[in-house]
Amino acid sequence: MTDQVIDxxxxxxxxxxxxxxxxxISFGVGRGELFALLGTNxxxxxxxxxxxxxxxxxxxxxxxxxGHDPYTERSAVRPRIGVMLQEGGFPTELTVAETVRMWAGCTSGARPVAEALEIVGLAKRSGVRVKQLSGGEKRRLDLAMALIGRPEVLFLDEPTTGLDAEGRRETWELVRELRDNGTTVLLTTHYLEEAEVLADRLAILHEGRIAAEGxxxxxxxxQPSHVSFELPEGYFVGDLPPLAELGVSGHESEGRRVTLRTNELxxxxxxxxxxxxxxxxxxGSLDVRAASLEEAFLRIARTAEGGERGETGERGERGGSAVPFAEKEMAA
Structure with a gap:
């Protein structure tokens, strides 16, 4: 990866x-890339x-x-990054504009307050006290704080929690625009659709290790796709054509319900x-379902719970591979 920003x-x-x-764990994030970090609780x-x-x-x-150690060389890194925490913890009696102005006063090269609020859609709420904001509006304020210093690297921790569907989509568009303009973004999220829509690459953590990356x-x-259905009375899996000839890699059956796994849907x-x-x-109840990030996530969770380490694999040195791993959560 060229011009690696996070190593x-x-x-x-x-x-x-x-x-x-x-x-x-080992991974890297390139300049202008959006990298999602997922994992179970x-x-x-x-x-x-x-x-x-x-x-x-x-x-x-x-x-x-x-290029710097973010802990020992904090003064070289902090002015160039933006951080959106899961909860900002801003003074509740200040107005939105006062909060942004206070934060801007502590930030080198800060955007104008009006510009920061316009970017996140809070311009019309500038005079409202923080305690009067909805949960979604507070997340927008958190994002404004993260963007106030025009960061080269942006860390977003659950950025759309509390937003309605429209607000989530608007935030996605904003994040895309930032990425397209060269900002490097590292994202954690509970929403698998969010990672699937936004991320260039992702890594899935489990018990402190990377179970999948790419x-x-x-x-x-x-991950395999699935075809599931119910056979009529008197029919069994053995009545189907040879499963190998259908490109089936595995199957389960429970009563008359049959599920086929395949990489050739x-x-x-x-x-x-x-x-x-x-x-x-x-x-009956025919369901043809292509592989998805959610399927991958859940499959890894089930595999991990079952202790089937041979299926998940573990990533060692950079560039090593691991079988993609899928899970439903996200909060470390």
């Missing part, structure tokens, strides 16, 4: 009592992001942001439907 090598973080929250996302932001020092490994399309493509669905037509069989 993480064998990063480790241990809390009091010996709990290892981050267990030797307790996976280590927040612990990792805090190390990148310079809020704590790692116990092992190396992290560089814009372009979204590659992570999704590594069109081949499997076509073969199955042609068989049903020729056999004059009606397949």
């Amino acid at each position: 993480v090598t064998d990063l480790r973080r241990v809390y009091g009592g010996g709990f290892e929250a981050v267990r030797g 307790g996976a280590g996302k927040t612990s990792t992001v805090e190390l990148l932001e310079g809020l704590a020092a790692p116990v092992g490994g190396r992290v560089r942001v814009l 372009r979204v399309a590659d992570v999704v493509a590594a 069109q081949r499997t669905a076509t073969g199955l439907l042609l068989w049903a037509r020729d056999a004059r069989v009606e397949l």
